[in-house]
Amino acid sequence: MVWLGTLLVSLILFAFAAHPFFTYPLSLFFIGTKNRPVAASDPTFRPTLALCMSVFNESRVIVTKIENMLVMAERYGPATIHVYVDGATDDTPELLRAYADRIDLVVSNERKGKTAGLNVLVPRCESELIAFTDGNVITPATGLVDLAAHFLDKSVGCVTAKLVYTNEDESPTSAAGSLYWRLEEALKRVESATVGVMGVDGAFFMVRRALYQPAPSHLIDDLYVSLMILAAGHRVVTAEEVIVRERSAVYWREEYRRKRRIACQAWNVHRTLWPVLRKMPPMMRYAYVSHRLIKWLSPFLLALSGIAFAAAMVTRFGWGNSLVVLLVLSALFAIGVLLRLKPVTIALSAITSLAGVAAGVLEATFSRHTYTVWAPAASIRQTAD
DSSP states (O other): OHHHHHHHHHHHHHHHHHGGGTHHHHHHHHHSOOOOOOOOOOTTOOOOEEEEEEESSOTTTHHHHHHHHHHHHHHHSSEEEEEEEESOSSSHHHHHHTTTTTSEEEEESSOOOHHHHHHHHGGGOOOSEEEEEOTTOBOOTTHHHHHHHGGGSTTEEEEEEEEEESOGGGOHHHHHHHHHHHHHHHHHHHHHTTTOOSOOOTTEEEEEGGGOOOOOTTSOHHHHHHHHHHHTTOEEEEEEEEEEEEOOOOSHHHHHHHHHHHHHHHHHHHHHHHHHHTTSOHHHHHHHIIIIIHHHHHHHHHHHHHHHHHHHHHHHHOHHHHHHHHHHHHHHHHHHHHTTOHHHHHHHHHHHHHHHHHHHHHHHHHSOOOOSSOOOOGGGGSOOO
16 A cells, blocks of 8 residues: 555645645635724825836836826825836936936946845935836826825735736736736735735835835845835735736746746745744744745645655556556647647646746755846837737
């Protein structure tokens, strides 16, 4: 019965890999402390606010983005716009200089990284709230108003918008990326109502200035800043009503590099903040480990699960029969890829993304690479529409 034991090990490893998106959110419904709803909206609530953005080569989208930011700021009222250009080699600085009378513009001739740019901008702001956004993200005109409304609740320290990818049908890679992100947003919605969101993405989020702690320049700012606020005992929530949009990577090589970079950056944040995060209350630690740590380790858990499953099959049916089954399944998968069957190509894209995550975690663990600077995927910036 050795094969049954090995099969059980395989199933346990697979269950751990699936935990972040299945058993973890279910567990929050039963054991998570329910957060009270955010206070009702007050149309007169307008704390001073600074909207900050650090960009590199964004000439394809920067005009649309700045116009979008100006509309948001005008709709909000007491808001200022601050933009840092990080050693751009295209027309981004020239395009932005046309708005120099309406924004605080800092142009660096040297690439220092997104986080370093934000660390230059924030000290130039004198505001109660700080909002951050990315150059390729389109936000609603009322975005600042709607995010700021959540700070009527004194317990809220950070609020993030809901991100939607706009090009799901463009390729199997973008379809897989969109599916993954829908799961991620659903998970954040559950966390927001219970333990708090375990880290936000940089598309569009807002924090209280008094709680803001700048990230070291070699670390990614969004995850670091939001986790520090959470660890300090303040709520991090998601604003479901604020929907922002951007494109997903279209090609598998781009998505692999993107996932590798993000995983490396995230693992470096984890190693830096773990001495702080491990002091959080038990429920918060459980949430962080479930959502973040296990998710980053999921490629390794799935690989070990596959190895254990193969060992169980060999033990039960022998090498010859197991090899035949493996070859048949591999041939069917290859045929599905050649025929561009959507479920198969999406599965292949998901495997590529998992490989990128594994490579990023290994890179962060065994090298000093931090991706302080990086080149965004070209297909994400393909259009400003």
